Amino acid sequence: MEDTLIREGDNLDITKERRNATFRVKKLAAFIHGGEEIVRRRKEIYDAVEREPRLKNSVPIEFLAREERHEEQARRAVAMTDVATDIIDGSDMFGEGIYYQSLIMGRDLHSLSLHYSMVLPAIQNQADDEQLDEWLGPIISRSLISTYAQTELGHGTNLSKLETTATYDPKTQEFILHSPTITATKWWPGALGKSSNYAIVMAQLYTNGKWHGPHPFFVQLRDAETHMPLKGVTVGDIGPKLGINGSDNGFLRFNNFRIPRKTMFMKNAKVLPDGTYVPPKHAKLGFGAMVFVRSIMIKDQSMQLGSAITIAVRYSAIRRQGEIVPNSGEVQILDYQTQQLRLFPQISRTLAFLFAAYEVKDLYLRVTTQLQEGNTELLPELHGLSSGLKSVVSWETAQGIEQCRLACGGHGYSQASAFPEIYSYAVGGCTYEGENIVMLLQVARQAFLGLVKIVSSIRAGTAKLSLLTSYIAEKQPKTRSKFTCVENVSAEDLIADFEYAAREQIFYAYDLLKKNETLYSTPEEAWNKTGIELCKASRLHVKAFLVRNYFNYVSKCNDSEIRPILDQLGKLYALDGISGGGVWFTRRGYYSDDQMATVRQGIYSLLEKIRPNAVAIVDAFDFSDRELQSVLGRRDGNVYENLLKWAQQNPMNRSEISTAYIKHLKPMMTEGKSKL
Numbered sequence: 001m002e003d004t005l006i007r008e009g010d011n012l013d014i015t016k017e018r019r020n021a022t023f024r025v026k027k028l029a030a031f032i033h034g035g036e037e038i039v040r041r042r043k044e045i046y047d048a049v050e051r052e053p054r055l056k057n058s059v060p061i062e063f064l065a066r067e068e069r070h071e072e073q074a075r076r077a078v079a080m081t082d083v084a085t086d087i088i089d090g091s092d093m094f095g096e097g098i099y100y101q102s103l104i105m106g107r108d109l110h111s112l113s114l115h116y117s118m119v120l121p122a123i124q125n126q127a128d129d130e131q132l133d134e135w136l137g138p139i140i141s142r143s144l145i146s147t148y149a150q151t152e153l154g155h156g157t158n159l160s161k162l163e164t165t166a167t168y169d170p171k172t173q174e175f176i177l178h179s180p181t182i183t184a185t186k187w188w189p190g191a192l193g194k195s196s197n198y199a200i201v202m203a204q205l206y207t208n209g210k211w212h213g214p215h216p217f218f219v220q221l222r223d224a225e226t227h228m229p230l231k232g233v234t235v236g237d238i239g240p241k242l243g244i245n246g247s248d249n250g251f252l253r254f255n256n257f258r259i260p261r262k263t264m265f266m267k268n269a270k271v272l273p274d275g276t277y278v279p280p281k282h283a284k285l286g287f288g289a290m291v292f293v294r295s296i297m298i299k300d301q302s303m304q305l306g307s308a309i310t311i312a313v314r315y316s317a318i319r320r321q322g323e324i325v326p327n328s329g330e331v332q333i334l335d336y337q338t339q340q341l342r343l344f345p346q347i348s349r350t351l352a353f354l355f356a357a358y359e360v361k362d363l364y365l366r367v368t369t370q371l372q373e374g375n376t377e378l379l380p381e382l383h384g385l386s387s388g389l390k391s392v393v394s395w396e397t398a399q400g401i402e403q404c405r406l407a408c409g410g411h412g413y414s415q416a417s418a419f420p421e422i423y424s425y426a427v428g429g430c431t432y433e434g435e436n437i438v439m440l441l442q443v444a445r446q447a448f449l450g451l452v453k454i455v456s457s458i459r460a461g462t463a464k465l466s467l468l469t470s471y472i473a474e475k476q477p478k479t480r481s482k483f484t485c486v487e488n489v490s491a492e493d494l495i496a497d498f499e500y501a502a503r504e505q506i507f508y509a510y511d512l513l514k515k516n517e518t519l520y521s522t523p524e525e526a527w528n529k530t531g532i533e534l535c536k537a538s539r540l541h542v543k544a545f546l547v548r549n550y551f552n553y554v555s556k557c558n559d560s561e562i563r564p565i566l567d568q569l570g571k572l573y574a575l576d577g578i579s580g581g582g583v584w585f586t587r588r589g590y591y592s593d594d595q596m597a598t599v600r601q602g603i604y605s606l607l608e609k610i611r612p613n614a615v616a617i618v619d620a621f622d623f624s625d626r627e628l629q630s631v632l633g634r635r636d637g638n639v640y641e642n643l644l645k646w647a648q649q650n651p652m653n654r655s656e657i658s659t660a661y662i663k664h665l666k667p668m669m670t671e672g673k674s675k676l
């Protein structure tokens with residue numbers, strides 16, 4: 001990160017904001033990103049990317065048509081991976097990998113996205129030694145391109161009903177892959193349409209006449225020389241989408257397509273040559289690639305929200321519109337209290353999500369080490385944490401980005417702002433890797449929280465709780481929340497408030513479920529009738545985790561220059577959640593009306609405190625103009641002249657007269673004239 005972000009020629013308002021900040025941006029950046037050394041490495045990586053001619057992003061991606069965009073993203077992906085090992089530590093996907101990729105690929109996926117984000121981790125963790133020897137080399141050298149083909153036209157969520165079959169034939173020691181219906185067609189896999197010649201295919205395993213559920217297979221789809229689909233394989237692109245249009249998400253069908261026995265991933269489950277099935281240690285080990293993406297996407301999502309809020313705060317500092325005191329001049333829109341309430345909670349959220357991403361990364365790495373030793377103990381915990389965070393974080397990120405866009409008025413609607421790209425990319429995260437509601441229900445039903453199981457075991461006095469769930473067993477306090485005013489409230493009190501709300505809803509949902517079990521004829525029906533309350537319980541549980549984790553993380557900071565900023569943002573995060581959380585905090589009079597009014601006063605006072613530092617705080621996220629790709633969010637604040645330049649470079653302005661005018665409008669006008 002540079003010594004100072006102030007330069008000659010910068011917009012005067014934004015310069016004044018930076019001069020008036022009460023702390024040094026470098027210090028906060030170091031804390032946010034995990035230390036000075038990491039910030040230094042980010043700068044080193046950024047400089048190396050800037051120096052490399054092949055990584056120059058000369059084409060403004062937003063002006064490209066779909067096929068041009070796909071081609072440009074493929075060019076960038078190849079260049080990015082050609083020089084990757086000279087620039088980054090490729091084994092650090094959560095840190096250097098994700099940053100490096102964002103500098104080059106922007107908010108889009110590409111021909112190699114799934115190759116790196118799902119296939120590589122799956123091969124590292126699910127292939128046996130022999131398969132690892134055979135597959136890892138070509139994956140790393142990129143002599144093949146691969147993807148992860150699981151979802152079908154008819155089924156994405158309910159994996160047990162996938163229709164693609166893999167039937168073992170012991171005579172030839174092959175599996176026969178088949179798509180028996182239209183709805184069995186694989187649909188959605190990234191880079192499947194035109195780029196990949198291999199895929200991990202999830203198919204229902206049948207051997208010796210028995211069904212064993214979905215299992216992963218590493219399947220060649222296209223000829224290594226001609227890239228033509230192999231006989232028995234039908235494959236193509238599914239067409240334009242809301243976002244990620246650089247990626248050729250695809251469809252795939254098999255017609256009795258034979259593949260060798262050793263294409264089934266064999267580290268966990270196995271099929272022996274005679275067709276004997278050997279089950280895995282844990283039934284869900286084959287779902288590991290999904291767990292990896294759910295874990296890594298928390299950081300990705302927080303960075304999307306971080307870039308949106310950087311753009312919105314910087315723009316709000318240079319945009320002057322309206323007067324607060326009549327005749328005293330137009331104010332920066334950042335001075336409006338309503339603007340601050342729209343924006344500053346997004347700063348807090350970005351940090352809360354990022355600190356949670358650090359936690360889930362640590363857990364993922366611990367689980368991976370355990371699994372290497374054959375120990376699956378922590379897997380359910382990781383499944384629960386990553387599923388719950390994935391749902392809450394991607395939803396709040398999408399809502400936050402939209403608030404940032406709205407806060408920028410008309411210019412926020414232009415592609416020049418970058419909001420359309422950020423939003424359409426990030427919001428995909430609500431759907432992929434498990435639809436958000438379904439993942440919340442997982443948290444409630446099956447995951448490490450096992451909320452429902454936990455409640456019954458707590459009441460039976462047999463609960464064995466993890467650190468993250470132990471609060472559920474604590475007795476609800478009979479007294480009110482300890483909140484008196486924002487100045488005096490402690491992190492512990494705020495955490496206690498969220499735990500109160502979560503506990504209250506968890507027990508409420510549990511009791512409703514039990515009641516419904518007496519009213520409906522099956523447990524599944526009762527479960528469905530309790531779904532809304534269960535999702536609320538999961539959401540509050542995850543929010544309690546986010547608040548607790550934020551304050552735990554920040555407690556490591558002893559620097560008197562930046563600690564007050566982190567505390568203000570943490571309090572804003574919590575109080576905004578309490579004020580918006582309404583009923584869960586007021587049940588049984590835990591928060592009184594007066595306390596709630598004081599919470600709102602506390603928020604207003606925090607907004608005032610954060611206001612003078614807002615630009616410096618978002619500067620500390622350390623986004624370069626290269627990453628932001630936003631005229632509104634430029635570091636130098638010179639927005640208006642660059643908006644004009646941006647519009648003028650638009651291909652529609654290459655000629656003064658458009659073909660639309662020549663072909664359609666002119667003949668109409670000429671005809672109109674003739675009728676006069």
Ligand SMILES: CCCCCCCCCCCCCCCCCCC/C=C/C(=O)SCCNC(=O)CCNC(=O)[C@H](O)C(C)(C)COP(=O)(O)OP(=O)(O)OC[C@H]1O[C@@H](n2cnc3c(N)ncnc32)[C@H](O)[C@@H]1OP(=O)(O)O
Pocket residue numbers: 080081084090093097098100101113116117148150151156157158159160190284287288290291293296297300379380383431432433434435438442445446447
């Ligand atoms: C060198 C250069 C490098 C540069 C490159 C760097 C790259 C850096 C990376 C960048 C990161 C950017 C991130 C963005 C990438 C985006 C890519 C997007 C691609 C998208 C891909 C996909 O979407 S793939 C398809 C995903 N599909 C799903 O997620 C389907 C959802 N459904 C399910 O997961 C399941 O069906 C289910 C969980 C909903 C239910 O499963 P099932 O019916 O089988 O089980 P049960 O409900 O019966 O549960 C039984 C039991 O199992 C437990 N369980 C379920 N799942 C898991 C699991 N995964 N792990 C552990 N345990 C699990 C469940 O809790 C139950 O437990 P009980 O104890 O019995 O209750």
Ligand SMILES: Cc1cc2nc3c(=O)[nH]c(=O)nc-3n(C[C@H](O)[C@H](O)[C@H](O)COP(=O)(O)OP(=O)(O)OC[C@H]3O[C@@H](n4cnc5c(N)ncnc54)[C@H](O)[C@@H]3O)c2cc1C
Pocket residue numbers: 114148149150151154155156157158187188189190244428431432433434435436437438441
């Ligand atoms: C951008 C993007 C990239 C993707 N990339 C890939 C990829 O690379 N590989 C791949 O295999 N797939 C990929 N997918 C597919 C993705 O994983 C699925 O779309 C996702 O898992 C949701 O499944 P679905 O489409 O079947 O939704 P559905 O399950 O049909 O969901 C529709 C609605 O039904 C609800 N619902 C479904 N089941 C339940 C339930 N049990 N209880 C309550 N409500 C329920 C959901 O909450 C939702 O509201 C991608 C999708 C997108 C959008």
